[in-house]
Amino acid sequence: MKIASLTTAALVASSIIFSAGFASAQQPVQPRGMNGSYIGAGVAAGVTNGGQQNDAALLGGNVQGRAAIPNAPVSLRGSVLFGGDATALMPMLTYDAPIAKNTNVYLGGGYSFITEEGKSTQLGNRNAPVVTLGAESEVAKNTVIYGDAKWGIDAYENSDADALSFQTGIGLRF
Structure with missing residues (x-):
């Protein structure tokens, strides 16, 4: 038994x-997306204007960074858009979704602080909430490419217009 x-x-x-x-x-x-943090630089193109003086579409540069939060699908990000009459500084929080090996798409929000309100940047001419949608990929050891769109909500003085800017760049992962 x-x-x-x-x-x-x-x-x-x-x-x-x-x-x-x-x-x-x-x-x-x-899929195992890209983890880790990086800082990069590239171009930024504002493609909208608010219909007033000193808020036309503008081409400039960007510095962007990602601080990954270990074991979480979110990241802290920062972005600086420069090359206009003022600079836009944006802290953001994003949700990161892996779509392929070493590649993520992200969606999030934050706030754009303009160094001199009323002066032009790629993302409007006044402080405003920002929504971002982008992608990032590690294409070689510690080398990241990224690109995103930023939508500044009600981002122009004396106007109800929103701002839209596109960024792309290359970064160093650490």
């Missing part, structure tokens, strides 16, 4: 282990 019980227990355990292995093999593999 004791041998039969041990044999039955061994068969049940083997079946459970085999089933668990088979079930895990059937689960789709989640």
Whole structure:
């Protein structure tokens, strides 16, 4: 009786282990996106204007960074848009979704602080809430490319217009 019980227990355990292995093999593999932090620089193009003087579309540069939060799908980001009459400084929080090996898309929000309100930047001419949507990918060891769009909500003085800016650049991952 004791041998039969041990044999039955061994068969049940083997079946459970085999089933668990088979079930895990059937689960789709989640892509492992890019982790880690980086800082980069590139170009920024404001493509809107508020319809008033000193708020035309503008081409300039950007410095952007990502501070990844370990074991969490969110990141702290910072962006500086420069090259106009003023500079836009943006702290942001994003949700990062892996879409391929070493590649993420991100969506988030923050606030744009203009160094001199009323002066032009790629993202309007006054302080405003910002929504961002972008992608980032590590293309070589510690080398990241990124690109995003930033939407400044009600970002122009004396206007109800929103601002839209596109950024792209290359960064160093650390």
